[in-house]
Amino acid sequence: MLPVDPTNKLSFNRRIMEGDLVVVYERYDSMKPVKVTENGVLQNRFGVFKHSDWIGKAFGSKVFSNKGGFVYLLAPTPELWTLVLSHRTQILYIADISFVVMYLEIVPGCVVLESGTGSGSLTTSLARAVAPNGHVFTFDFHEQRAASAREDFERTGLSSLVTVGVRDIQGEGFPDEFLGQADSVFLDLPQPWLAIPSASKVLQQDGVLCSFSPCIEQVQRSCETLKSHFTDIRTFEVLLHAYEVREGNLESWQDSDGGLHKSNKKRQRSGNGLESSKPKTIMARRNGETRGHTGYLTFARLKCTM
Amino acid sequence: MSAQNSEESLSRSQNRRITWDGCSVLLDINDGDRVLFARLTAGSKIKIGNNSCSLQPLIGCPFGSSFQVEVGGDGPFLARVIPSTEGNNLVEKMDSQIMEESRDNRAIVDNNTAQTLTGEDIDDMRRKGVTGDEIVEALIANSATFEKKTAFSQEKYRIKKQKKYAPRVLLRRPFARSICEAYFKKHAEKIGFLRVDTLSVMLSLANVTAHSDVLVVDMLDGIVTGAVAERLGGTGYVCNTYCGITPYPINIVRMFNFSDQTCKRILHASLAELRPTPSGTSASIDEVEDACNANRQQNTEALSPSSAIDLVSMEESYSGNMETATIVAASPKSSKSIKAGEKAPLEAIKSWKENGFSSLIIAAPDLDVWGIAKELVPLLSYSAPFVIYHQYLQPLASCMHNLQIEKMAIGLQLSEPWLREYQVLPSRTHPHMQMSSSGGYLLSGTRITGSDQPQPN
Incomplete structure (x- = not known):
């Protein structure tokens, strides 16, 4: 990929x-x-x-x-992959993914920790951002899900950039070998506040953490916990509104005939070939039904105490 | 951690967390009230309020550290502030108070007599060397209404006074994120009103990653070029193209702390140079070359950063409601580092012609986007993605329609990013009262091959 x-x-x-x-x-x-x-x-x-x-x-x-x-x-590409991958869990989409990668300040060479792996939608974009010489360590407590994710990364050719571990990060925290090693940490967990103390230990000074939570109560509790070791705590919601575009043939009012049915008129016009000479309007409107909420993204920076 | 060892040096040079002499930094004064870019040298200074402080103490400090203006024997200087790691007791106490807040503003009368300290008193304290923090405490002690305020407005009062009498400077790493945010906040017009979330989606849609060859039309002073180069990490190329003979300025690129390796990957080439060579006329490339050589002088002039300015301030043109603060430029130092934005060498151009670019980003607020897209989309490899930014919807809608009619691309998507920030506090969580209502629009798609006929079986 x-x-x-x-x-x-x-x-x-x-x-x-x-x-x-x-x-x-x-x-x-x-x-x-x-x-x-x-x-x-x-x-x-x-x-x-x-x-x-x-x-x-x-x-x-x-x-x-x-x-x-x-x-x-x-x-x-990671964008296409996000649209076609098999959903083993709820996944992150392009707006959230893009914002997370940029706000976590992930650049080539970074070491990024993620939990949970889920379906690997975000992981794929994290791998793209750390390539060619960085690495993503992603953890999920669900053994079978981790195995499926590993297969996916094999399939998409990302194995050299991603390592999938089986671990309950909420319960056990990140492994000790990562102490002070991570440039960024991403949490998508039901109780992120349980993992935050561990995240503060694995992050480098000034490193950025992101927690994704669908509910505001989770955000509230996470922010409370973040206060002790983090600064610059900010919560966002991002969406991407899609537009549909079509070419319209809007008739002038002066040429129209009150309540006379439009379709009759159209047929007459196309009959005498006048239609093509009329200027056409390109019209855009937001798609009717859309994703209205995905989750809240809370970012925080590890305090600098050195 | 095997990934780290092999190319550790490369990684380090691109992701340094401690400042160095000559490094570019973003200074956040008073929690975002003022944001400015500076280059840290022994001689560089910044003006905060009436105090001019040397930036020397910032050299060798970790990014993320905070400084406060202190007054010493030799005048004002910036002193490092180390935050406490353990829970901030004051804040916690305050939070619990707020939960059961019963005070309100019934007893507050706005008649300007609440504060008993006068301006002269404060000037006097300053002359005696009283610290900013102490002045803030004195103001609180002498405020008749402070105790009657709710805990929340007490905190607001404290922050307001602290900003004035004990300003803080936060040292930040200049990243695409922080640079884009800083510009969007103070000078959005300079970057075509490109919001940070929009920029982030552009980098995704253009599949920018190491080893890619990204073609850009960056008329936003280099914010796009810089953001792409940041994701390339010293591999691949970002090629800024233009019509005519003068490349677009990319001043913002200088604010990133790019290594020489990365700077080498930032190039420019005119459309005439990138266009496929008509078969049989080998002369054309020479002509183009001659034309370019003739104009090289001009190009260099247009491109070379105004070298006398070692400090890049966003406030040059800013004369506003903030306390007057100007950047005092350090003596210009001839930079030995490789300059970003050189002319693309012939072999690079040849390779792009043979292989195509791996993606395309267009950010040209004042030009007809379809006119650009129809020239540049064919320079992409087949199946390569492209994304076009505009602050208005209409030009992109027309462009999308034309791309559909010409069958140049599939997966066309016209979208608008939306971003909302929240205040999260115990019992006081809500969206920010003010938000940016437009971060611009994006048109994206994937180039397809031209052949459209079923193959004979």
Whole structure:
């Protein structure tokens, strides 16, 4: 997924090979991750696609099924991955992810600790930010979930940047080997205040912590706990509103005829070919239904006492 | 921790947590009331209130440390303040009080007689060398109404007086985050009203990571270029492109503490240089080169940071309600470090032409974005993502429509980031009363290959 090996990165000449992970794009809201195999086939509502037809094509190509239906084959990115990964838990989406990475001041070379791993949606972006020489250590107390996450990182080629550990961070805290080692810590736990004392020990001075909680009561309690070792405690909510765009053919009022039905009028107009000469308006509006709340993001900086 | 050992030196040089002589810092005065950039040298000074203080004591201190203005024998100086680690008893006591607060403002009369200390009294105390903290205590002791205030407004009063009589300076690392926030707060117009959450989403949508080749049109004085370079960590390239002969200024890049390694990765190339060479006419590239050489002189002038200013202040143009404070520039020092934003070498341009860029970011508030997108999207590798920023919705809506019609991209998304901050205090949690209502709009998508025909079976 990431150009960890620069020779293998996206380019005009890079062709899809056996073993590649591709994101099959049907529509913006319908995508699927597929591992390309020599004899593999993909079957969907558009027909049957043979992987062997894909091999040798460029990423970004349109490919066709036996019935003439088509899909696009995209190179995976953390953003696409977030849209296609299998949800084993509630996941973080792009707005929260982006804000977390920037506010945690994660740059190449950083050591980042995360708990829980969940479905690995954020972890993938953390790995992108610490590459090529940093590392993400992520912990989940659920053994099977940790194993699935590990498989995913193998699949997306991030294993060299991410280590998944099985551990109850709320109960046991982060392992002692990380004392004073972490540049940033991310907590997505039901009772983050239990893990905060440990987080303050593993962070470097001036290191940043982020806690993600859906409920304000959790935030309240976390902030209380943060006060003793942290400063610059700030809580945010971020969202990304999507817009739909369409080309409208808005008629002038003067040319209209009161209550006369619009569709009749339209038919007449397209009949005499006048329509194309009318200036068209590009109109944008917010999508009707949208995510209204994900969680509160609380950031804090470890006090500098040296 | 194997990841750390192998390239430890690289990591250290990019992520230093202690200041050094010549390093760029962000100074946060009085909890965000004033934010300014400075370069720490033995001679650099800052003015806080009527006091001019040397920045020398800040050299060698960890980022995140706080300083307070003290007055000594040789005049005012900045002294380090070490916070207590254990629970702040005062705050905790106050919190428990607030929970069961019964006081209100019924007894407070606004007739300006509450304070018995006069301005002369305070000046007198100062002359005698009384510290700022002590003046604050004296003001509280001489306030007739302080005891009648609620604990919350007592704290507010204390903070207000502390800011005036004992100002604090917080030493911050200049990161894309802090730089963008500082600009957005005081000079949003200089960065095209780009809010920090919008910038963060742009970096995600453009899949910026180590070893990527990112094409940018950065007309926001280098905030985008700097933020991208920060994520490249001295690998890959960020190439700032432009039409004509003069690259866009990228002054903000100087505020990051970029290593030489990272600076080398910040380049510029004109659109004419990046356009695919028409097959058969080998002359064209020479022509372009000649044109560029002829204008090199001009380019250098346009690009080179005004070298006489060693301290970059955001307040040059700021004459406002704050106490007057100016930055006293240190003597200009010829910098030995590699300058960011050099002209892209031919081999880099050749490689981009062969491989395509791995992503594209456009931030051009005053230009027609579709006009830029139709030139630059074809320079991307197939399947590479792009993102376009604008503070207005309309230009992006039109651009999106055109990209759809031309079938140049898929996964087109027009979105608007939204950010709200909260005050979290016991029994007093609520969203901030003021918020930024527009952080701009983003259009993003993925480039696809041109071939559109079913292959013959």
